[in-house]
Amino acid sequence: MRSAPPAETFPAHTPAAAQIFTTVLSHGPLTRLDAARRAGLSAAAVTKAVRPLLEAGYLVETPDQEARPALGRPASLVRVDGGRALFIGVKVTAGELIGVLTDLRCRIRIARHVPVPDRATEAVLTSLAELARELLAEAEELGAPVLGLGVAISGDVDRAEGVVRYSPFLDWRDVHLAELAALTTGLPVTVDNDVRALTVAEQWFGAGAGLSDFAVVTVGAGIGCGIVVHGRVISGAHGVAGEIGHVTVDPAGPPCHCGNRGCVEAIAGDAAIIRRIRETTGLEVADSAAAAALAHQGDEGAREAYARAGEAIGRGIATVANLLGPERVIISGEGLAAYDLFAEQIREAFTAAAFGSAAQCDVQTRPLPFEEWARGAAATAIQSFITPHDQRQSR
Amino acid sequence: MRSAPPAETFPAHTPAAAQIFTTVLSHGPLTRLDAARRAGLSAAAVTKAVRPLLEAGYLVETPDQEARPALGRPASLVRVDGGRALFIGVKVTAGELIGVLTDLRCRIRIARHVPVPDRATEAVLTSLAELARELLAEAEELGAPVLGLGVAISGDVDRAEGVVRYSPFLDWRDVHLAELAALTTGLPVTVDNDVRALTVAEQWFGAGAGLSDFAVVTVGAGIGCGIVVHGRVISGAHGVAGEIGHVTVDPAGPPCHCGNRGCVEAIAGDAAIIRRIRETTGLEVADSAAAAALAHQGDEGAREAYARAGEAIGRGIATVANLLGPERVIISGEGLAAYDLFAEQIREAFTAAAFGSAAQCDVQTRPLPFEEWARGAAATAIQSFITPHDQRQSR
Incomplete structure (x- = not known):
């Protein structure tokens, strides 16, 4: 559930586009051929998927200087333009919120901690809005749009609906967190179980790559x-x-x-x-x-x-x-x-x-600090941004 | 491992072709549009994947008589031509082999039981060859080629290598069953764990469809x-x-x-x-x-x-x-x-x-007789027949 209207949308909401983007994000820079092989797609499918992403500036293609052949054109490498967009990821713990501002390559640019005075939904939402405000101010300095907020929280979380069904440590039941957080932050919000969010970060950049x-x-x-x-x-x-x-x-x-x-x-x-x-x-x-x-x-x-x-x-x-x-x-x-x-x-x-x-x-x-969990939350926001709507639930 | 040379090969060893074929097998007859939606593929990808399968006769396309519009062409339905090819599936139990001859739609045409006098590899292989001979004779009557044999066996089975790593009830260790069975039967052989084979049958035709x-x-x-x-x-x-x-x-x-x-x-x-x-x-x-x-x-x-x-x-x-x-x-x-x-x-x-x-x-x-497990074994043989080689392990 993304209640706030997104500042901009991904130009190609197809499974192939999401797959190629994720492959390049995780393993890039890559030649188109390598990207095709890793993603299990044909060269034609990659060409088709890559074009709108290059046009919109999410991907960039540059000559591979190291592989310059003696004759002819050098091979090109495709990479994600990290500076093209920003995302916020937040890990909710009992005592504080850990927030990170990441670029489109999900590299942490800034991290902030904000205390949570108590576990009531209102208190957490107030702290979350404060944290988002701080990070949005930092984003202005960086000059790129913030396109989504990911929130990672322990418990039974329905990501597709944006609802925290049950979080024992917060004592929450059926909290429509994505909708509420979108109202207070003005961003499209993705809510996921915190361990699942961390797992996405490990899959993209960590020991699961x-x-x-x-x-x-x-x-x-x-x-x-x-x-x-x-x-x-x-x-x-x-x-x-x-x-x-x-x-x-x-x-x-x-x-x-x-x-x-x-x-x-x-x-x-x-x-x-x-x-x-x-x-x-x-x-x-x-x-x-x-x-x-x-x-x-x-x-x-x-x-x-x-x-x-x-x-x-x-x-x-x-x-x-x-x-x-x-x-x-x-x-x-x-x-x-x-x-x-x-x-x-x-x-x-x-x-x-x-x-x-x-x-x-x-x-x-693998010791992973809470900032890495927050990075996982940002990764889920990037997933939501790039993933076709009808596939969000299962991706 | 498929040691025997196949009588014929599937004309399009791409993931899309395998996916469309399985979708039509399991849910057909379907319009191309329905097949595309169920398989999560584009209409263009379906058209491309379907063409060689129609040409080779594995799929057939017929007008949808029930949906005949008042004007213009009737919609077409794609279905698997069951009679185009046959497969054998065998479930190995302690006392006997249960074998089925299925058509390309994995419908059981004939079932046979053969006793296994003891659990030694040679004894089981002799019974397997006898069973295959009987079913191949029946296949001649039906006038379609037998394109594969699937064997379902309990224990730790490495399907990609065709090896029974450990079967406690047969007391087998590291038996290269696919290779041996291919030698005695002359067919391409797929060996899989029996419960996984049954699960394929349930996924295609049973309570998992x-x-x-x-x-x-x-x-x-x-x-x-x-x-x-x-x-x-x-x-x-x-x-x-x-x-x-x-x-x-x-x-x-x-x-x-x-x-x-x-x-x-x-x-x-x-x-x-x-x-x-x-x-x-x-x-x-x-x-x-x-x-x-x-x-x-x-x-x-x-x-x-x-x-x-x-x-x-x-x-x-x-x-x-x-x-x-x-x-x-x-x-x-x-x-x-x-x-x-x-x-x-x-x-x-x-x-x-x-x-x-x-x-x-x-x-x-769900009570499922051993014939249904044997049908699952035939389904794994159909999978091997239609699946791109480098994807066999994980499919």
Whole structure:
């Protein structure tokens, strides 16, 4: 749902145009031939798709100086003109909004943090409008139009409708965030689940670039997962997908806020680790930093809580691997700060529970700051800008 | 791997041609406009893709008599000419091979069963050659060429390489079945995991037709799962996908042949149910039929074993729903014969463990005889025939 009228529209709303643009964005500069091969399109289809994008200035074509042949014309390289347009991406956390202004190549030009005094919709919208105003002022300096705002938020988010169906940590239900944010910012707004937004950034620029099947697993307050299958982030027929946090790993485990027992998140989420340490040690543990500090000091109860968490995460990742067989799983999230406390258990549990050659999946860690999540939000805004309307839901 | 030279080749090995052919096969007869819309292609692309297929006789175009306008030409309908070519599909089970001869529309023309005296590769290949000979003789009568053989087999199967990496029930490891079967039958051979083959049949003609995201869960000797995401069956980066049977649902559960504990299959597979009944009742239970009979007679121990199995299957399906958000899950397999003994527990465990709107997934049962699995194998042979070579692996 994009309620604000866009300042300008992408000149070719076809799947081929979106595909070529994304390919060049992610892998460019490329020759037309390379772009065609990577996108799986014919040379003719590329020529047709590229023309209006060159005319509108979103793509530029320049001679490839390095590949200048002895005779004849040099080959041309196609690239995205980063300076042609700007986008804003915002990651919503409990305490603050992290916003970035990116160019059309989704490179971060400016980052800003704005506090969120409370979790009510109005408070978040007010902070969001303030953040957008600041970044729009910066954009004026840069002299390019801002063509969209992406908002990344944890929970059950219906991107096609622009609605946050349920966000446990904000205690929101059925908030029409895209529509409301469009009213307060004057921009076309895309709202998506934060882990899915981060997964788009990883697919375009990160450890998922060039892979058709991979997953991003985030550990921290919640345990999330973004899944790419056949080159596209999945969002589920009913808006739910990647809920690794609510995969049951122990039916006799602790109760989860979702109503079940023994979910990955009920064992490995920050709150679960803190609760477990309090139970076993009787110590007051203020927060995740205190929990990790206690474990680093060698406290047995604290170490055991992290070990259990690692085992649950490893089992959850093995479940993803057994069902989907991704080429790579990227572990990220603020929980990586304590990664040394459960890395071994994640690895062991994954290896034990992965079935057959699913164990060949490359499991790696990648620390990604919240600015990178905000960049993912900007990437979803770029996706909305370039994607044909009837394909938005599934792209 | 298709070792035997094909009798003829598909005239247009492009993704668009394969897509249009599959669309018309599954939903035809269709006008070109309808075919374009369903396949997400332009009218020009359809015209280009359809021409060589019409010329080669794989597609035929006839006036739409029902939509004859008062003036001018009647609209044309494109359909697959079923009689143009034939395919053989074979499902391998422990005791016999089930083979079908299908036409190009994948309609079963003839079905045959051949016993397999033992599980050695040579024995299975001898039976396979005998079955193929019988069906090829029948094909002569029908007067159309047989253009491929599909073999569906349970286990870890690398379709692109034509290799059965590991089949627990046959005790096979790294058998180059496509190559061997091509030598004994003289046909181009496609080998795929049996549940994935069945899933192709469901996608083309069954309860998955028209859905871009669904799963088939089979219950019986093993617990398997075929998953369709973005309209394509997933096969995993390393050949493993859909291993719902080896999702851990209870880390304190019974040991599984895979080396883990508490896998869905270790609780809900036929052998697991029989073992559990023997343990709790002390009775000798010969097979699944005896186990089900005991439960139907009201034996508490037997009923409890089925209830546990149902709970494990329900949790497994919820895990698929939480991670992938499919629109529908189709439960099938020979285990459906005892479905009344665990249907309620499947439903309850699924509902309890499904997260948020993932619970909206339509879980339904569909009894599908082994002939339908063999038809799925024929469908994979048709896929190989029509699919561009470099895309075979992922299609």
